Amino acid sequence: MTGLLPEGFHDRLPPQADTADALEHHVLRTARAYGYERVDPPLAEFAEALGSRLKAGGMEQAVRFVDPVSQRTLAIRPDITAQIGRIAATRMAHHPRPVRLSYAGPVLKLRASELRPERAMRQLGAELIGLDSVAAATEIVRVAVEALQAAGIEGIAIDFTLPDLVDTLAGDALAPEALARLRDRLDGKDAAGVAEIDARYLPLIAAAGPFDAALERLRGIDAGNALASRIDGLAAIAASVEGDVALTLDPTERHGFEYQSWLGFSIFARGVRGEIGRGGTYMVMHETGAEEPAVGFSLYADPVLDAGLGTRTRRRLFLPYGTDPERGRALRAEGWVTVAALTAEDTPEAQLCSHLLGDAGPEAV
Known part of the structure; x- marks a missing residue:
């Protein structure tokens, strides 16, 4: 092959x-x-x-x-x-x-x-x-x-996360090894694993989903206001695109x-x-x-x-054999993609054209 x-x-x-x-x-x-x-x-x-x-x-x-x-x-x-x-x-x-x-x-x-x-x-x-x-x-x-x-x-759709969330909340309360395990288990939504390390972080797993509801749950968890500036900033960023896109929040997502x-x-x-x-x-x-x-x-x-998103359809104008080159130049200046016949037997179908230049101008094929 x-x-x-x-x-x-x-x-x-x-x-x-x-x-x-x-x-x-x-x-x-x-x-x-x-x-x-x-x-x-x-x-x-x-x-x-x-x-x-x-x-x-x-x-x-x-x-x-x-x-x-x-x-x-x-x-x-x-x-x-x-x-x-x-x-x-x-x-x-x-x-x-x-x-x-x-x-x-x-x-x-x-x-x-x-x-x-x-x-x-x-x-x-x-x-x-x-x-x-x-x-x-x-x-x-x-x-x-x-x-x-x-x-x-x-x-x-946009899914927001706060990569340093766990580090900010934990401060110096957890040893580095325990903090690394906690990050991984929160990222994997492993409730049992999180509980083994520190059950106080379990609510973070539930603070995920549609943006507004998830953000409110996150505010409720942040009793010490360690995340206040981040939460307020995140709310402002989301507000700038609200209505244009779907918004979700997964605050402990760290993969990638x-x-x-x-x-x-x-x-x-x-x-x-x-x-x-x-x-x-x-x-x-x-x-x-x-x-x-x-x-x-x-x-x-x-x-x-x-996925075929944004696919451009062919919009090609067939110029019959013998068309004046200046006519083709003018059509291209108007934004047309022109395909000129190089033999008298050529056809719009053979050249995958959507339009044909007729006596009155471009016509749909």
């Missing part, structure tokens, strides 16, 4: 490839309208440098090879966010903060998961480096929602949010299995060892496209 591809790789054919291009265009155009300027980092970097910026365990997914020029190990990026942090902390360290950057490009993972079998994917998103305030997070969430809406994606700080969120869409993107607040490391706050989101085009 000469067309066989490695496991986890695939061709994107028309019109899905056009749909992918349109999705990317809408996301980047929306980000640009908010002041996010595009950067384009390379597909591969020195493995040691990339590994220092990837979240915990990220290099386990990196495909590595020896560079024949430098004889050093290179890694193909499994995630672009780390590269955006590097650019902000090095090449753009002089830039006034916050710096707003957007991106789009391919990523490659060493292994796929059962839920997401693709190894080669297209990642796109936006990052705001220099702030992780409520205002900054609100802007990022709004950009993500508006970008997906502009792309025609319907049934958008290991490197986020006070806020994390997952993005879902109707008809898509699993999430289509993630975001949240995190810290960017500088060469000096200093850190600065940041907030951003990443979307993955593949699950959206595989």
Whole structure:
């Protein structure tokens, strides 16, 4: 089979490839309208440098090879966010903060998961480096929602989480080993396991579900007001998109949010299995060892496209054989996609055209 591809790789054919291009265009155009300027980092970097910026365990997914020029190990990026942090902390360290950057490009993972079998994917998103305030997070969430809406994606839902919730509540009351076990068992909604460690954290499992009700339950748990600022901030962020998307809260969810700080969120869409993107607040490391706050989101085009969301229909205008080239130029200037017949026997059906240029102008086929 000469067309066989490695496991986890695939061709994107028309019109899905056009749909992918349109999705990317809408996301980047929306980000640009908010002041996010595009950067384009390379597909591969020195493995040691990339590994220092990837979240915990990220290099386990990196495909590595020896560079024949430098004889050093290179890694193909499994995630672009780390590269955006590097650019902000090095090449753009002089830039006034916050710096707003957007991106789009391919990523490659060493292994796929059962839920997401693709190894080669297209990642796109936006990052705001220099702030992780409520205002900054609100802007990022709004950009993500508006970008997906502009792309025609319907049934958008956001699930919020507070990655440092347990650490904030526990303070110094639990030993590090017990705290790690507690995080894992809360993440897995293991009530019996949580009770074995400290039954006072059991109400956190119930503080999940539709956003408003879950947030009120969380306020009830926070008797000491250790989470007051986080809860108020989360309420403000949610209010900015209320009515546009469905909102839920799972305050102890940590899977995939290991490197986020006070806020994390997952993005879902109707008809898509699993999430289509993630975001949240995190810290960017500088060469000096200093850190600065940041907030951003990443979307993955593949699950959206595989579900057929935002699919572009072909709108192609057939130009009969012998049509004046200037006429075709004028139609393209009007926004038509023209397909010219190259033989007298050519037909609109053969060229998958939706319209035919007739004497009175374009006509539906």
